[in-house]
Amino acid sequence: MKRRDFFSVLGGGILVLITADEDPIYAQETGGQLRGGAMPSDVSAWLHIAESGAITVYTGKVEVGQNARTSLTQAAAEELRVPLSSIRMVMGDTALTPFDQGTVGSQTTPRMWPQIRRAAASAREMLLDLAAQKWGVDRAALACADGKVTAGARSATFGELTKGEKLARAIPSGVALVPPADWKVAGTSLAKVNGREIVTGAHRYAYDMKRPGMMWAKMLYPPQFGASLVSLDSSATEKIAGVKVVRDGNFVAVAAPEPHLAEQAVAALKAEWTHVDAETDSQRVFDYFKQNAGGGAGAGLTPYTVAYIAHVPLEPRAAVAEWDGDKLTVWTGTQRPFGVRSELAQHLGISADNVHVVMPDTGSGYGGKHNGDAAIEAARIAKAVGHPVKRNWTRDEELTWAYFRPGGLIEVGGKVAPDGTITEWEFHNYNSGPSALNSPYHIPGKKEQFHQSRSPLRQGSYRGLAATANHFVRESWMDELAHSIRMDPLDFRLKNATDERLRAVILAATDKFGWRGRKKTAGHGFGIGAGFEKGSYVATCAEVSVDPNTGTTKVLRTVVAFECGAVVNPEHLRNQVEGAIIMGLGGALFERIDFRDGKILNNRLARYRVPRFSDAPAIESVLLDRKDLVSAGAGETPIVGIAPAIGNAIFDATGRRIRRLPLEA
């Protein structure tokens, strides 16, 4: 949006634009009015108070279940001192909100949350200025609370103050904020702001979107990754009334006026594809990683393996695309609406200015919805058929054509002194990624390397990235070292942990769990996994039972201690932490993508097992609320401790060390 458009689009009132930190271009704008057309180009959020008093916050962040919509509303409400219900949050709409890199890497809380607080704090100050000016009173005599500014007996709503105004102000981030100790709205367990729309089924996800005249599209994908189309016979399909076939190289799609016709249409296509000789499969891929890495470790280290897994967002990828001349609008579920806008512009050969991406609150992502696959398909097909097009992926498409959490080979080694001090540490990760590669324990001279390799599957982000793989191996190996000198795993960690925040979560979790008083019984075991990533700390304890006949592991009980600075919303944080434990349990115990011959072998939920009610252990969460520290994100890090805690508990129960994820392969 251009500066001059703001008030014509939004109406009068006051507008606060938050600009990037320490940018000299904006430093000169500090506290000042915008002049001429000097619209800052890297505004990260804006907040508008209309002449009606309605407050609207605009951010490019999106809601995928992590409750950013609620936490960001809390941020604005805290600083503006208004009820939550008076704030509307516009998120992830490329025509309405400022550019944003994406809702990734647990960055909403550490970055956007304070920005919105600053915007709201600035708006509050502007309202106080307006009241002081209108009433001719000293600013110090004014109070702002409950959506009103008051001075003695005088009182005005925000709407009364903003009426007839068109005030825009760009501010840098340095504005005084309410300190955490004085929070009244932030830091409390407010309920999900749009919960009612969800429990009534009223909320429309991308999968639910419709447009007038819309056609339903299906893709014909190749039978193997990398195969090329040799020939296509679409004569049977073209006989189905109303159906259109789209072909552009290997891109083959159908569009139909009704969804079941689209299914019939794609089934009636006869295609011949080239055969691809696959280089590896899910059994042999770990050697493949090492062979294809540039460099690597020598002999004598202990190998661990981590399988590829799938995100399985319950809402599969979906998009509706609609063209108006050379302008394109796409509704899609993505964590990167602006990234998808760029992808669309590139694939469709148009300017990004002509692409509008709308992101309805989405049926989860977990790092899996960073790109615009469905959006690009919908846009290409819509352009070819001259109608709006809906492209909803099926579950098997989601489990085949999305990207996966990378598989990996990790080789680890080290030595320990009789008193428990780690004296040598070597750690090599092939392919799965560098996140949380570095041990949070104090180990002088440690050697840790990530080795990029080739991936036979399309791979990408997943909740926590490689922090899960690296923590699994590190914390399992810590356990191996502890047992090698017959030292209690808790004492061994405390011996080598000097970071006070790490020690605090380890102590909190083991204390709540009753680690010191644990009683060993046959077939039961106890384990710990702890670590640090993206500004937050986690320690997880697990109790498991292992069936002596089948070897099946049941996780009975977990305690997770989590510390991410000042807690923004305790109940939503607990929900994230518990959810991460359950999701992480799947990757720990049984989730694995099987592939061979360029095909995914288990691309259905009947074959790809995810955690269910009966898998869920008792979970106790301990939140360490550090009001003295800045708030870090919490969507990812709580997942990293559960896999090693379970693996270590299985060793405790059986004496068997399993050096792979999933543990029950």
Added chain:
Amino acid sequence: MARVTELHVNGSMRRIDADPERMLLSVLRDDLDLTGTKFGCGEGQCAACTVLIDGVAAKSCLTKIGAVGSKKIITIEGLAPEGKLHPMQEAFLEADALQCGYCTPGMILGAVSLLRRNPNPSETEIAAGMNGHICRCGTYPRVVRAIRAAAGKGGRA
């Protein structure tokens, strides 16, 4: 087979014109625009598509429209017809038993059906009764809590 021309949904008879082989899920979502019923897998594995058929939870992704006949269907949109939330909906909000919410309509209808069958289930019975529902966000313990709370308040209504 003759086309299906009417369907009893959420308390009223709706006119449709559908091939009897089509799935109830698609007819509800695509023909009647009742999109609160979700597609999750299309293979009966996740129960996001759960509706009540004559009061009993059914997976609409595996239910052919030709087999529904005159049975009464309730979708999530029909659970709070006057705008007053069903006790189970209230219980889900109270327990914060959702994150992205995509599984929630199906969970709520499955839970309503469960309490009709067993008005006061234990946690183990809830886990067993709801095991066909997937919540990828991992809110299972909260859903169990919500169902227990709704049972205490007569959520089987």
